[in-house]
Amino acid sequence: MDLNGVYVMWLREVKRFFRSKSRIVGSLGQPLLFLVALGYGLGPVFQKAGQGDYLAFIAPGIIGMSIIFTSIFNGMQVIWDRQFGFLKETLVAPVSRLSIMFGRTLGGATVAALQGTIVLALTIVVGFRPVSLTGIIPALVLMLLIALLFSALGMVVASLLRDMQGFQLIMNFLVMPLFFLSGALFPLEHIPEGLLIVARFDPLSYGVDALRIFLLGHGLFGIAPDVTVLIGAIVAFLVLGSYLFSKIEI
Amino acid sequence: MDAIIEVEHLTKRFGGNPPAVDDLTFSVAQGSVFAFLGPNGAGKSTTIKMLTTLLRPTAGTIRVAGHDPTVDPDAVRHAFGIVFQDPSLDDDLTAIENLEFHGILYGVPKETRRTRIRELLTLVDLMERKNDFVRNFSGGMKRRLEIARGLLHHPQIIFLDEPTLGLDPQTRNHLWGHVQTLNREEGITVFFTTHYMEEADSIAQRIAIIDHGRIIAEGSGDALKATTKTDSLEGAFLALTGSAIREEAGSSTDRMRQARQIWGGRRR
Numbered sequence: 001m002d003l004n005g006v007y008v009m010w011l012r013e014v015k016r017f018f019r020s021k022s023r024i025v026g027s028l029g030q031p032l033l034f035l036v037a038l039g040y041g042l043g044p045v046f047q048k049a050g051q052g053d054y055l056a057f058i059a060p061g062i063i064g065m066s067i068i069f070t071s072i073f074n075g076m077q078v079i080w081d082r083q084f085g086f087l088k089e090t091l092v093a094p095v096s097r098l099s100i101m102f103g104r105t106l107g108g109a110t111v112a113a114l115q116g117t118i119v120l121a122l123t124i125v126v127g128f129r130p131v132s133l134t135g136i137i138p139a140l141v142l143m144l145l146i147a148l149l150f151s152a153l154g155m156v157v158a159s160l161l162r163d164m165q166g167f168q169l170i171m172n173f174l175v176m177p178l179f180f181l182s183g184a185l186f187p188l189e190h191i192p193e194g195l196l197i198v199a200r201f202d203p204l205s206y207g208v209d210a211l212r213i214f215l216l217g218h219g220l221f222g223i224a225p226d227v228t229v230l231i232g233a234i235v236a237f238l239v240l241g242s243y244l245f246s247k248i249e250i
Numbered sequence: 251m252d253a254i255i256e257v258e259h260l261t262k263r264f265g266g267n268p269p270a271v272d273d274l275t276f277s278v279a280q281g282s283v284f285a286f287l288g289p290n291g292a293g294k295s296t297t298i299k300m301l302t303t304l305l306r307p308t309a310g311t312i313r314v315a316g317h318d319p320t321v322d323p324d325a326v327r328h329a330f331g332i333v334f335q336d337p338s339l340d341d342d343l344t345a346i347e348n349l350e351f352h353g354i355l356y357g358v359p360k361e362t363r364r365t366r367i368r369e370l371l372t373l374v375d376l377m378e379r380k381n382d383f384v385r386n387f388s389g390g391m392k393r394r395l396e397i398a399r400g401l402l403h404h405p406q407i408i409f410l411d412e413p414t415l416g417l418d419p420q421t422r423n424h425l426w427g428h429v430q431t432l433n434r435e436e437g438i439t440v441f442f443t444t445h446y447m448e449e450a451d452s453i454a455q456r457i458a459i460i461d462h463g464r465i466i467a468e469g470s471g472d473a474l475k476a477t478t479k480t481d482s483l484e485g486a487f488l489a490l491t492g493s494a495i496r497e498e499a500g501s502s503t504d505r506m507r508q509a510r511q512i513w514g515g516r517r518r
Contacts, residue, residue: 008354016342085338089399092302093355094327250304 005095006103013074013107017114024118027070031062031119035126038185051187059123060211061184064146064204067116071147072175074108075154078245079161088250101245105151105238112147113140135214142214145230146207152237159244177202184208188220203233253277254407254439255284255301260310262296262463270296272463274310278441278456280406283433285454286443287483293463294443295335298411301441302332315406328356331400335411337392341385345376345395348384349402356403363402370398374428390421397428401438408432410442414449426453447483457483459490466490 017024039055046054081087090100117140130136157170181195182204188196199205210226213219219226255278262271271293278284286294299305301314303323312319315329339348346367353363371377374394384392393413400408410429414422430453433440444450450457451471458468467474467490471483478489 004354004357008351012340012343012351015347019342084341085334085336086340087338088304088334089338089352090355091304092327092330092332093352094324094357095355250299 001102002095002099005093005099006106009090009100009103010107010110013077013104013111017111024115027066027115028118028122030069031066031122032126034058034062034065035123035128039126055123055126056128056216057187057212058185059120059128060215061182061208062123063116063119063143063211064182064184064208065179066119067112067143067146067207068150068179068204069175070115071108071112071150072154072157072170074111075105075151075156076158076161076167076170077108078104078155078158079164082248082250083163087248091248091250097246097248098242101155101242102238105148105155105241108151108154109144109147112151113144116143116147130215131217135217139211139214142207142210142227142230145227145234146204146211149203149207149230149234149237152234152241155241156237156244159241159248178204181205182208183220203229206230252280254280254315255441256311256313257297257301258311260297260300260312261308262293262300262305263308269308269463271300271307274460274463274465276458276465276468278407278439280439281433281437282456283430283440283454284442285450285457286441286460287445287447287450287457287487288443288460289445292460294460295411296463297460298332298409298441298443302330302409303327328403329405330407330409331403331405332409333393333396333400333411333413335415337396339384339392339396339399342383344381344383345371345387346380348395349399352399352402358403366402366404367398370401373431374398390417390425393417393421393425394428397425401432401436405438407439407441410440412443412445414444414446422449429453447487451483459487461491 035055035058039058043054046052046057051057078087081090091097120136120139120143124130130139157174161170181198182202183199184204188199188205191199206221206226206229209219209221210223210230213223213226257277258275260271260274261269263269274297286297288294296305300307301312301319303319303326306320314326317325317329319326340351343351349367349370350363353367358366368377371380374397376391376395376398379387379391384395387395397408397410397413413429414425417425426449429440432438442454455470456468457471457474458465459474460466467477467486469477474483474486475481478486480486480489
C-alpha cells in the first residue's frame with residue numbers, strides 16, 4: 001500500500017466535491033422531495049395505522065438513500081475517467097493498483113458521508129428530531145461505514161463496465177432495488193416472508209437499521225449484527241473491487 | 251551510445267486475431283529522438299502500451315531503462331513520462347493541481363515539486379494560466395500541459411503517442427520546439443509515434459516504419475530516402491509498402507474521440 005497514492009486519490013475526490021456547488025445543491029433535491037412528499041403526505045396514514053411519526057421513521061432511510069446514490073456514482077466515476085483518459089494517468093504511475101482503488105474508495109466514501117451529513121441537517125430542518133444529541137456521533141460513524149460499503153461496490157461495478165451504456169441498467173437493477181427493498185421507506189416487521197428474505201440480503205437494510213437505533217432509539221436487527229454485516233460487506237467488496245481493478249487493461 | 255530501450259521479438263495478439271504487433275525487434279539509443287512512423291492501426295499505440303506497462307506482451311522481451319516492464323513495472327514507471335494520444339488530464343482541476351497531483355503520485359518531494367512545476371510551466375508557456383481550470387484550455391494548451399506533467403518526475407524517457415494529432419500547424423511547430431529543447435538541454439530520450447511524414451523526417455534521428463504490426467524499415471530519414479531512391483519519406487513509404495499511408499477504418503476509440511469533440515469533453 002502506497003500512502004501517497006491513497007492520499008492523492010482521496011484528495012482529488014474531496015476537492016472536486018467542494019468545488020461543484022451545483023452538485024451539492026442538486027443532490028439535496030431528491031431527499032427533500034422524499035421527505036416532504038412521503039413524510040408529510042403519507043404521515044397521517046402511518047399515524048392512523050398506529051406506527052407513529054412517519055417523517056421520523058423515514059429520515060434515517062432518506063439519509064441512507066443519499067449516501068448510497070452518492071457513493072455508488074462516485075465509484076462509477078472510474079468509467080468517466082476511463083472514457084476521458086484520466087484513468088491512464090493513474091495506471092502508469094509507480095503506485096500499486098490497490099492504493100489507487102483504496103484511495104478512490106475512501107475519497108468517494110468521504111464525499112458520500114458529507115452528503116449524508118448535509119441530508120441529516122436537512123431532515124432536522126423539515127421537522128425530524130433525533131432522540132438524543134449524543135446519538136448523532138455514532139450515527140455519523142455509521143454513515144461513513146455505509147458510504148465505504150457502497151463506494152467499494154461502485155468500484156466493483158465500474159471495473160466491470162467499459163462505458164456509461166450500462167448506467168441505466170445499474171440504476172434500475174442495482175441502486176433502486178437496494179434502496180427500495182432496504183426498509184428505508186417501510187417497516188420490515190409484518191412484511192411478506194419473501195420480501196423480508198430479500199431485505200435481509202440487502203446490506204443497506206442493516207445500515208438504515210443501525211441509523212434508526214441511534215437516531216430513533218430502536219431498530220430491528222440490533223446494533224451488533226448491523227455493524228458486523230456492514231464491516232463484512234465492506235471487506236468483501238474491497239477485496240473484490242481491488243481484484244477487478246487490478247485486471248483493468250486500457 | 252547505450253540503448254535505453256531494447257525490444258526483442260515483441261508480439262501482441264488480441265484474441266484469435268492476427269497479431270497487432272508482430273515480432274518487433276529494435277533499440278533506442280539513450281538521449282536520442284526516435285520515431286515510429288506508420289498509419290493508424292499499424293500497432294504503434296499497442297507497442298507504446300507494452301513499453302509503458304499498460305499491456306502485457308504475448309511474447310518477446312522488453313527492457314526499458316534496464317528493467318523489464320512485466321517483472322518490475324514500478325521501476326519502469328519511474329523511468330518514463332508519457333503523453334497519451336487522447337487527453338488524460340483532470341478537467342475539473344487547475345493546471346497546477348494536475349501537476350501537483352502527478353508529483354505526489356510519483357513521490358516527488360515537496361520542495362523539488364514546487365521548483366520543478368515552476369520551471370516546466372515556464373517552459374511550456376503556461377505560467378500565466380496556472381490557476382485556470384483545464385476544461386477552459388485549448389487542445390494545444392492541454393497537450394503542452396501534458397508534456398510538462400510527463401516531465402515532472404525527471405524521467406529518462408518521454409513517450410509521445412501522436413502528440414500533434416488534431417493540432418494546428420503553428421501549435422505543432424511550437425510543441426516540437428519545446429520537445430527539441432528538452433532533448434538538447436535535459437538529455438531526455440524522446441520516443442514518439444506519428445503518421446505525419448514531415449514530422450518524423452525533421453525531428454527524429456532514427457525512424458522505424460511500421461505497418462501491419464511489423465517494422466518494414468529502420469534508419470535515419472536520409473538513409474531511408476537513399477535506400478528507396480526517393481527524395482521524400484512519403485515516396486519511401488510508398489516504395490516500401492506499395493501503398494500510400496492510409497487511414498484505417500474508425501475503431502471504437504475513434505468514435506469515442508468524436509463523441510468527445512461533440513460534447514466538448516465536459517462531464518455531466
